[in-house]
Amino acid sequence: MAIRKIVVLGEDDILRKHARVVEKFDRRLHTLLSDMAETMYEAQGVGLAAPQVGILKRVAVIDVEDEHGLIELVNPVIVESEGSVVGPEGCLSVPGRRGTVERPERIVVVAQDRNGQSFRLEAKGLLAVCICHEVDHLDGVVYTDKMIEDVTDQETEAKEE
Numbered sequence: 001m002a003i004r005k006i007v008v009l010g011e012d013d014i015l016r017k018h019a020r021v022v023e024k025f026d027r028r029l030h031t032l033l034s035d036m037a038e039t040m041y042e043a044q045g046v047g048l049a050a051p052q053v054g055i056l057k058r059v060a061v062i063d064v065e066d067e068h069g070l071i072e073l074v075n076p077v078i079v080e081s082e083g084s085v086v087g088p089e090g091c092l093s094v095p096g097r098r099g100t101v102e103r104p105e106r107i108v109v110v111a112q113d114r115n116g117q118s119f120r121l122e123a124k125g126l127l128a129v130c131i132c133h134e135v136d137h138l139d140g141v142v143y144t145d146k147m148i149e150d151v152t153d154q155e156t157e158a159k160e161e
């Protein structure tokens with residue numbers, strides 16, 4: 001495994017591109033997923049999407065320190081969402097900033113694991129926010145695009161994703 005360099009917004013337009021669907025569930029994908037998890041933990045983030053490490057594939061890793069532990073999402077699609085909640089977010093690609101964003105309260109995501117096996121996951125709270133944040137990255141969207149209020153200078157519990 002290896003730590004990969006996290007792309008910072010403004011230094012590379014890869015964060016603005018639409019990531020490609022993964023078709024090959026091979027060793028290369030497994031290495032990417034393992035490296036992304038290591039990179040996320042090293043940066044003390046709760047989520048990381050492949051474009052943030054310069055790879056334009058529909059891949060994300062998440063660990064919000066709940067009962068799920070590390071979640072690997074390949075080709076994730078949010079198939080249900082309901083409710084609305086506004087809370088602070090940060091992003092490893094936008095260091096040192098925080099902002100509030102409106103997100104669904106509950107979602108259902110369908111994705112594949114590293115071997116191509118499909119699964120369905122229902123999420124609420126921080127996990128739901130994190131999944132939405134990472135899926136946005138796969139479509140070239142950064143949370144600052146949706147930011148309601150910049151809360152960089154306020155005390156928040158915001159995690160970086």
Ligand code: NI
Pocket residue numbers: 090091092093133137160161
């Ligand atoms: Ni992010």
